Amino acid sequence: MTKPLAPGSTIGILGGGQLGRMLSVAASRLGFKTCIFEPGGDCPASHVANYHFQAEYSDKEALTRFAEAADVVTYEFENIPTDALDIIEPLVPIRPGREALRVSQDRLTEKDFLTDLGLKTAPYADVTDQSALDEALARFGTAAILKTRRFGYDGKGQARINGPEDSAEALASLNGAPAILEGFVDFSREVSVIAARGLDGAVACFDPGENVHKDGILHTTTVPARLPAPLRTDAVLLAARILNALDYVGVLGVELFVTPGGLVVNEIAPRVHNSGHWTQQGCTVDQFEQHIRAVTGWPLGDGQRFADVEMTNLIGADVERCEALAQAPNTALHLYGKAEAKPGRKMGHVNRILPAQASSER
Amino acid sequence: MTKPLAPGSTIGILGGGQLGRMLSVAASRLGFKTCIFEPGGDCPASHVANYHFQAEYSDKEALTRFAEAADVVTYEFENIPTDALDIIEPLVPIRPGREALRVSQDRLTEKDFLTDLGLKTAPYADVTDQSALDEALARFGTAAILKTRRFGYDGKGQARINGPEDSAEALASLNGAPAILEGFVDFSREVSVIAARGLDGAVACFDPGENVHKDGILHTTTVPARLPAPLRTDAVLLAARILNALDYVGVLGVELFVTPGGLVVNEIAPRVHNSGHWTQQGCTVDQFEQHIRAVTGWPLGDGQRFADVEMTNLIGADVERCEALAQAPNTALHLYGKAEAKPGRKMGHVNRILPAQASSER
Structure with a gap:
């Protein structure tokens, strides 16, 4: 599909929070309809959308119906389960595309991607175990922050490490989730x-x-x-x-x-x-x-x-x-x-x- | 009710056109929900509202359910049947109030109201029959426009009269609807x-x-x-x-x-x-x-x-x-x-x- 969608077409939005809500209102300004996919009931986006598919991201039948109802699918958050995307993708274009999701769903992949592009990031290291963490901490030489590679937002899934003595506790707090250590950046x-x-x-x-x-x-x-x-x-x-x-x-x-x-x-x-x-x-x-x-x-x-x-x-x-x-x-x-x-x-x-x-x- | 409605309250809107649609979007910005009452399906306002009561204005049960679902009722057009308002009013406040509707639903009542307030209007006359029309035409002395007293919008329900010879045809075109003759105003x-x-x-x-x-x-x-x-x-x-x-x-x-x-x-x-x-x-x-x-x-x-x-x-x-x-x-x-x-x-x-x-x- 390379032609612009005609007004009256339906935009599927994965996620029913405030971003989906404001996307839905913007879509209405251009004459589009929207349908929301969101497990929660009475979600912000559903108040201003044509349809609300209230189902889990594991519900293949609901995802199929959602994809069939939409002329294009977009999303308001990046942590969409890969399996759900696999069901939607053959049926309707997903925009932004899957590569953007793959990169941004994982802090390590994202940092590698940015570095490969020649862009600067905070110093970072893949933390596979305690020794990898201690090695990285020693290398950064300063306080740092340990983050889960996936599913973090608004400061969740993070532990600050002020010195080697915090290291074990910080790693334990992530409950074995794959992690990345990020050094602090001296920014204004x-x-x-x-x-x-x-x-x-x-x-x-x-x-x-x-x-x-x-x-x-x-x-x-x-x-x-x-x-x-x-x-x-x-x-x-x-x-x-x-x-x-x-x-x-x-x-x-x-x-x-x-x-x-x-x-x-x-x-x-x-x-x-x-x-x-x-x-x-x-x-x-x-x-x-x-x-x-x-x-x-x-x-x-x-x-x-x-x-x-x-x-x-x-x-x-x-x-x-x-x-x-x-x-x-x-x-x-x-x-x-x-x-x-x-x-x-x-x-x-x-x-x-x-x-x-x-x-x-x- | 004199306290402001809390966000999360529901605004009932009579009429599902573009004005209802944009009212519904504005309501969402302030955290309100909306329900639309509109006989037509797939109406503009329903795309961005929580609920759509698709029923006729003569459907007392639907009107009752609509009024019960709303914390306040407003409207996007003035020609709402009085019977429908009679059902809603005991259940929930209607704003703007009924006096505004009574005055604006009838061109003659509206002109009398404005005149009583000391405001200027176009010259006008109640047209009850052909002789009243001819008398008013003679009095205005110029071209004039014959309008139905009720249910006119966007130039509908109107007939222009350029001279006495147009008078009978103009009156006939309104099919016996109560009418008002309005003289032209010389405006810049x-x-x-x-x-x-x-x-x-x-x-x-x-x-x-x-x-x-x-x-x-x-x-x-x-x-x-x-x-x-x-x-x-x-x-x-x-x-x-x-x-x-x-x-x-x-x-x-x-x-x-x-x-x-x-x-x-x-x-x-x-x-x-x-x-x-x-x-x-x-x-x-x-x-x-x-x-x-x-x-x-x-x-x-x-x-x-x-x-x-x-x-x-x-x-x-x-x-x-x-x-x-x-x-x-x-x-x-x-x-x-x-x-x-x-x-x-x-x-x-x-x-x-x-x-x-x-x-x-x-």
């Missing part, structure tokens, strides 16, 4: 680039945003990022190199550390990304619509930034401030329709918009 | 004000837009409207007077003629309005969210305009241009998910956005 700030590549190979990047984390979870993204012009160019070129190497179709999030020696890739996510939520208020076409355009074979849209924006996540009880936030000037509130505000759960975000200042332009 | 342009009133009585108006019609259907709305500052103030005060007189809760569209003698009210619509679609790209909080905020008892949001916008409707085959429009810079495309592009059918719209120019500011 973290930025991210939300990049898109169309079916025709066209690449478009949103203006880099500057991220601040709190308790291992993204807290704010601010545009424009404080980034010298050459690094701004580097960020875009680097993102394009990743997209092209993966023959990627869709939106990709690239987290970068800004260091005295240039940009270091922290991680990539083959999907719309929390640090791109500011585009909903700062651009005519936001990251969600850009992703929908790419996976349906439409031309990428105009993602030029026309305003300065600060995006703030509403985590857990933060959502109790929503009435006050609803009254703040220049502030757009986005809630995800989640029933219960648990600690650490992303409940919504706010985009505070300011007209672009000449002084903050590149 | 048409503008509209999209006004909102909260449950607490707070009033907020979007910047007036300037409308151009084609074949009796809105073609473009452009902001800012070419309107002298005093008339801009008049427009807002006049809209507020209407809102307060109706103890209105929600968004109201007010169409105004600009004449040498000041503003003349063309008509009011107790709902979000096609001429307010530009707010999706020009304001942090758009007309759809403003309406949802009002009917759920939330504070009204910041609807200040931060950009110049031109909204263009895509009518019938216009939608075939959507691929080219998708590639235009500064252009946001909105399609309604309608399966078939019939002549005169509103298929979508585009908002072309330009950063606000100092020269065009008030």
Whole structure:
């Protein structure tokens, strides 16, 4: 399929969280229908989708029906079981493609991929056992962080190691999961680039945003990022190199550390990304619509930034401030329709918009 | 109910067209669920709503279940059968309230209401029979337009009368429906004000837009409207007077003629309005969210305009241009998910956005 999907076509989305919800809304703007595949009931995406297949990822029959109902399948998270993809792939195109998932599902594979592309990453080592861990720790010579190779997000599946004495406990805490040791990077700030590549190979990047984390979870993204012009160019070129190497179709999030020696890739996510939520208020076409355009074979849209924006996540009880936030000037509130505000759960975000200042332009 | 509805509450929407669709999307942004009541299947609003009650407005049981499922009921069109409202009203609040519907469902009642408020309208006369029509025609002394009192929209249910010789045929064309004769107004342009009133009585108006019609259907709305500052103030005060007189809760569209003698009210619509679609790209909080905020008892949001916008409707085959429009810079495309592009059918719209120019500011 190389022709653009006609409005009225159906986009299948694996995962029913807030990213699927906002993808579904963006799809509706272009006249598409959506169906969601998500084991959980009353999930955020199902509230704004045409259909919700509520089934496990191991349910082959449900996956088959889902794939048959869709004209293209995309996803809102990268940890989709391979077996599920094997059922879907013969029936309908999956975009972004499987190579992007294979690379990003495994921290070690991802780091190897980036290194092979000539990009800088944190120092890393494959940790197969205690001796491999101790050898790597000695080599890095500083504190480091032990992470599971797969299924980590928002700081989960990680153990910090401040010295050799923490080593055994850290490894034990991962319960035998395959692991990678990452050295710390001396960075001044973290930025991210939300990049898109169309079916025709066209690449478009949103203006880099500057991220601040709190308790291992993204807290704010601010545009424009404080980034010298050459690094701004580097960020875009680097993102394009990743997209092209993966023959990627869709939106990709690239987290970068800004260091005295240039940009270091922290991680990539083959999907719309929390640090791109500011585009909903700062651009005519936001990251969600850009992703929908790419996976349906439409031309990428105009993602030029026309305003300065600060995006703030509403985590857990933060959502109790929503009435006050609803009254703040220049502030757009986005809630995800989640029933219960648990600690650490992303409940919504706010985009505070300011007209672009000449002084903050590149 | 005077407390704001909590996120997670359900908003019932009568009518499943594009206005219901965009209301449903706006509701999702604030964490609300929606259910749609609409006799037609596969309707635009159902694609992005939690539930779709597909039933006739005469189906008392379906209306009861709909009302019981909702925490508040609103609507996307004013011609809702009174019997249906009688079933819903005892079960759940209807916002905007019934008085707004009573007034706006009947062109004669609406003109009397506006006149009683001290506002100017086109000259009008109740047409009960041929002699009443001929008497009014003679009194107006010019060409005029005969309209059904109820159920007219987009130029339907209207007959133009250029002289006494057209009179009998015009009356016959309405098939005995109660009618009103409206004289023409000598106006330089048409503008509209999209006004909102909260449950607490707070009033907020979007910047007036300037409308151009084609074949009796809105073609473009452009902001800012070419309107002298005093008339801009008049427009807002006049809209507020209407809102307060109706103890209105929600968004109201007010169409105004600009004449040498000041503003003349063309008509009011107790709902979000096609001429307010530009707010999706020009304001942090758009007309759809403003309406949802009002009917759920939330504070009204910041609807200040931060950009110049031109909204263009895509009518019938216009939608075939959507691929080219998708590639235009500064252009946001909105399609309604309608399966078939019939002549005169509103298929979508585009908002072309330009950063606000100092020269065009008030």
